[in-house]
Amino acid sequence: MTLLHIIYLIAITAEAATGALMGMRRRFDLFGLAVVGTVTALGGGSIRDMILGHYPLGWVAHPEYLLFTIGAAVCAALLARRLQSLKSAFLILDAMGLVAFTVIGCDIAATTGAHVAVVVLMGMVTGVFGGLLRDVLCNQVPLVLQRDLYATVSLATGVLYVGMLHFDVDRDLATAIAIGAGFAFRLIAIRYALGLPVFDAATHSGGEEGDPV
Amino acid sequence: MTLLHIIYLIAITAEAATGALMGMRRRFDLFGLAVVGTVTALGGGSIRDMILGHYPLGWVAHPEYLLFTIGAAVCAALLARRLQSLKSAFLILDAMGLVAFTVIGCDIAATTGAHVAVVVLMGMVTGVFGGLLRDVLCNQVPLVLQRDLYATVSLATGVLYVGMLHFDVDRDLATAIAIGAGFAFRLIAIRYALGLPVFDAATHSGGEEGDPV
Amino acid sequence: MTLLHIIYLIAITAEAATGALMGMRRRFDLFGLAVVGTVTALGGGSIRDMILGHYPLGWVAHPEYLLFTIGAAVCAALLARRLQSLKSAFLILDAMGLVAFTVIGCDIAATTGAHVAVVVLMGMVTGVFGGLLRDVLCNQVPLVLQRDLYATVSLATGVLYVGMLHFDVDRDLATAIAIGAGFAFRLIAIRYALGLPVFDAATHSGGEEGDPV
Numbered sequence: 001m002t003l004l005h006i007i008y009l010i011a012i013t014a015e016a017a018t019g020a021l022m023g024m025r026r027r028f029d030l031f032g033l034a035v036v037g038t039v040t041a042l043g044g045g046s047i048r049d050m051i052l053g054h055y056p057l058g059w060v061a062h063p064e065y066l067l068f069t070i071g072a073a074v075c076a077a078l079l080a081r082r083l084q085s086l087k088s089a090f091l092i093l094d095a096m097g098l099v100a101f102t103v104i105g106c107d108i109a110a111t112t113g114a115h116v117a118v119v120v121l122m123g124m125v126t127g128v129f130g131g132l133l134r135d136v137l138c139n140q141v142p143l144v145l146q147r148d149l150y151a152t153v154s155l156a157t158g159v160l161y162v163g164m165l166h167f168d169v170d171r172d173l174a175t176a177i178a179i180g181a182g183f184a185f186r187l188i189a190i191r192y193a194l195g196l197p198v199f200d201a202a203t204h205s206g207g208e209e210g211d212p213v
Numbered sequence: 214m215t216l217l218h219i220i221y222l223i224a225i226t227a228e229a230a231t232g233a234l235m236g237m238r239r240r241f242d243l244f245g246l247a248v249v250g251t252v253t254a255l256g257g258g259s260i261r262d263m264i265l266g267h268y269p270l271g272w273v274a275h276p277e278y279l280l281f282t283i284g285a286a287v288c289a290a291l292l293a294r295r296l297q298s299l300k301s302a303f304l305i306l307d308a309m310g311l312v313a314f315t316v317i318g319c320d321i322a323a324t325t326g327a328h329v330a331v332v333v334l335m336g337m338v339t340g341v342f343g344g345l346l347r348d349v350l351c352n353q354v355p356l357v358l359q360r361d362l363y364a365t366v367s368l369a370t371g372v373l374y375v376g377m378l379h380f381d382v383d384r385d386l387a388t389a390i391a392i393g394a395g396f397a398f399r400l401i402a403i404r405y406a407l408g409l410p411v412f413d414a415a416t417h418s419g420g421e422e423g424d425p426v
Numbered sequence: 427m428t429l430l431h432i433i434y435l436i437a438i439t440a441e442a443a444t445g446a447l448m449g450m451r452r453r454f455d456l457f458g459l460a461v462v463g464t465v466t467a468l469g470g471g472s473i474r475d476m477i478l479g480h481y482p483l484g485w486v487a488h489p490e491y492l493l494f495t496i497g498a499a500v501c502a503a504l505l506a507r508r509l510q511s512l513k514s515a516f517l518i519l520d521a522m523g524l525v526a527f528t529v530i531g532c533d534i535a536a537t538t539g540a541h542v543a544v545v546v547l548m549g550m551v552t553g554v555f556g557g558l559l560r561d562v563l564c565n566q567v568p569l570v571l572q573r574d575l576y577a578t579v580s581l582a583t584g585v586l587y588v589g590m591l592h593f594d595v596d597r598d599l600a601t602a603i604a605i606g607a608g609f610a611f612r613l614i615a616i617r618y619a620l621g622l623p624v625f626d627a628a629t630h631s632g633g634e635e636g637d638p639v
Contacts (some may be wrong), residue, residue: 023358029409031365032358046264051472053481055266056327063330077412114482117489132563132599137345139354141565145458150458196455199503236571244578245571247623260476268479269540278545352559352567423430 004175008104011071011097012041012065019134020073020088024080029199037064037073037138040211044130048122069144073088091190098150099182102127102157103175116162123158124151149189152196157182217388221317224310225254225278226285230286230296232347233286233301237293239351249350250286251279257343261318265325281295311363312395315340315370316388329375336371337364362402365409371396430601434530437523438467438491439498441533443509444516446499447561450506452564463499470556474531474548478538484575517616518553526574528553528583529601543590549584550577575615578622583608 019040033109043057049057059065070108076083081092105126109119128144129153135142144150161178167172188194226407232253233246241249246305255272262270272278289296296303318339322332339355341364348355374391378384437529445466451483452461468485475483502509509516533551535545544552554577555569561568587604591597614620 025410026354026359028358029360029411031368031409033412033544034356035358035364041416050263050476051486052484054265057264059328060264060331063328063334066334069483080412082274115489116485117492119493121489136562136565137355139349141452142458142563145454145461145563146452147455151461155457174414177569196457198453198455199450199459199506207252207409231476235624239567239572240624242573242624244581244622245568246625249576263476266479270477273540273544276541277509279547309515349562350571352562352565385439394453410434416456 004100004104004179007096007100007179009065009068010093011100013094013190014090015041015097015130016072017076017205019093019130020076021080021083022134022138023073024077030074030077033073033077034070036134037076039137040134041065041069041132042071042130044101044126044128045105045108045135047129048109051125052109052114052122054108054133068132078210092187095153095183095186095190097148097178098127098154099157099179099187101130101156102182103178106158106161107119110162110165116166121157121163122152122160122161127151127154129156142167147195148188149194153182153186153189156185185203217313217317220309220313222281222335223306224313226281227303228254228310228343229282229285229290229307231307232368233289233344234293234296235347235351236286237290243287243290246286246290247283249347250289251282252350253343253347254282254285255258255279255315255343256346257339257341258318260342260346263297263333264338265322265327267321267325308366308396308399309392310405311340311367311399312370312392314343315367315395316374316391319371319374323375323378324370329379333368333371333375336374337367337422340364340367340370341422345346359411360408362399362407362409366402368398369398430526430530430605433522433526433605435491437526439494440516440519441467441523441556442495442498442579443502444504444594445556448508448560448564449499450503456500456503459499459503463502464495464561464600465557465563466505466560467491467495467498468556469528469559470552471531473533473555474534474551475557477551478535478548480534480538483631506638518613521579521609521612521616522578522605523526524553524584524612525605527556528580528608529587529604531585532584536591538629540591544586545582546584548582552578552579555585562595572620572624575612575620575622579608579612579615583625 010018018036020037022040024146044064046057046059048210049055102123104125106119108126109122114122131144132142135144157178160181161174164177165175169177216262229250233250235253236249239245256276259270259272262268315336319336321331321339322335327335342355344363345355348357370391373394374387377387378388382390446463446588448466449459449462452458468491472483472485473532490542502513508627528549532545532549534552535548557570558568561570583604586607590600595603
């Protein structure tokens with residue numbers, strides 16, 4: 001078991017817990033929390049594999065991952081009161097997960113022989129789409145499309161990682177550098193509340209709400 | 214044509230009708246009702262097959278299923294006034310469908326050689342995710358994540374069914390017992406309004422709405 | 427490069443721009459606009475391919491398509507003020523895209539040996555589901571399920587196209603006729619605000635909001 005694999009297991013546990021905490025806001029029952037936690041943790045990788053036709057999916061081959069996500073969701077539900085004070089711990093675990101998911105996603109996409117742009121994109125899908133699915137299930141506009149240098153951290157991590165592999169940097173070294181740099185970038189983005197520009201059409205649009213053009 | 218297959222056709226018809234009735238609340242047009250009815254009826258099995266890489270999907274191989282779902286959606290739209298008084302009939306057909314979908318889903322997952330935990334889970338996905346997709350299309354928080362012993366009935370049915378197969382119970386007998394027991398469990402859950410515990414984070418959380426942690 | 431391919435590239439560019447404009451209403455950041463634009467443009471074809479198990483997906487094999495969609499989304503964000511006055515141009519490009527997506531979707535489904543009903547349906551999925559995914563990401567009830575002869579134009583185009591191929595009409599001729607007729611049908615539908623009947627359950631339903639039956 002590699003260090004990356006251990007980081008992965010920590011990351012899916014943390015992501016499942018954050019998914020369950022959001023599901024509690026929607027008054028999900030225990031089953032609902034297990035679903036939204038699992039989808040948050042494993043949804044990004046699942047969409048990546050379904051896009052690439054890369055079967056079997058990770059958790060289908062390793063159903064023990066489900067124990068981590070379901071267990072984390074149940075624990076989060078029981079311990080929610082205390083977890084509220086652990087917000088910064090979650091942000092750090094989530095940042096770790098984001099960059100680990102990205103590197104793993106790039107690796108898996110690369111094994112399918114996809115174009116390098118698709119490899120980087122699949123890293124982002126792995127890192128970001130779990131949270132996007134969580135927000136769809138919770139019936140809210142996906143946070144990741146609105147706020148923060150979150151996806152951008154994933155993109156930078158993927159470009160750095162794939163770029164190093166392209167220049168024949170040793171894989172373990174490239175993994176360590178990409179994860180370290182991406183993690184630092186994400187923490188800086190959180191600390192200084194960095195974000196991408198937001199364009200507001202509403203202020204200069206006369207269009208009706210819900211109108212596509 | 215087996216009894217299970219007949220139950221399946223009744224179930225997709227009933228599920229499509231319930232999907233269409235909910236679509237009418239959102240003022241969907243006739244096409245929208247056909248889509249939401251079909252997605253409600255066939256969406257769970259489609260997601261299962263796309264997760265497993267099990268091609269072709271059921272309704273792609275048997276497009277005549279679409280006649281049942283589209284027909285049911287159109288009839289539901291025309292007869293909505295009368296169907297309101299058939300609420301208990303729908304609940305019974307839906308309960309029948311839930312357990313039939315679960316058993317069929319387990320069977321199909323088992324043919325792919327998946328781990329027994331994945332087999333049971335794919336039974337639940339088959340039984341439950343059609344309604345979940347319906348709620349996403351109708352832009353509401355998925356009911357199945359919030360209420361009732363619905364998914365739990367599917368889980369119990371799947372565990373019972375797969376357990377019996379594991380101990381070499383005859384397949385037809387196992388099917389009959391699992392469907393009978395699951396159906397009875399679901400009716401009891403409806404009758405006594407049983408549900409899983411709900412954890413409410415909102416009351417002891419100071420977090421901003423939409424905030425992931 | 428065929429005429430159909432050129433129309434396709436124009437169509438994904440236009441669809442990506444409309445997706446980005448809607449994302450601006452939700453205050454998506456630049457990344458979010460790129461995602462929602464790309465999903466609007468390429469989501470319908472991606473769902474078609476994942477339903478059919480038709481790998482690799484179009485944009486995985488041709489990642490240069492992403493340049494069109496991401497570029498269009500960014501340009502739409504920068505030029506939004508001016509684009510508001512181009513509403514009719516967008517409606518025309520969107521109509522062009524709808525029929526082109528439909529014909530291309532039918533062609534690809536036919537190569538998998540699917541039943542003719544599935545071929546026509548996959549044409550509709552290609553034409554319509556990008557906009558449906560856009561609305562799910564923007565957390566609103568899918569417009570395409572509620573309004574206009576939009577999906578119906580896709581259905582008519584697909585039936586006409588597949589019907590001509592069935593009667594051995596030359597493929598290029600069938601493509602031209604189907605696109606021309608579908609395009610005219612869509613423009614007429616827009617001009618006269620044609621739509622399918624909408625059934626309103628709410629007026630004669632005593633059911634609770636969110637109640638499935």
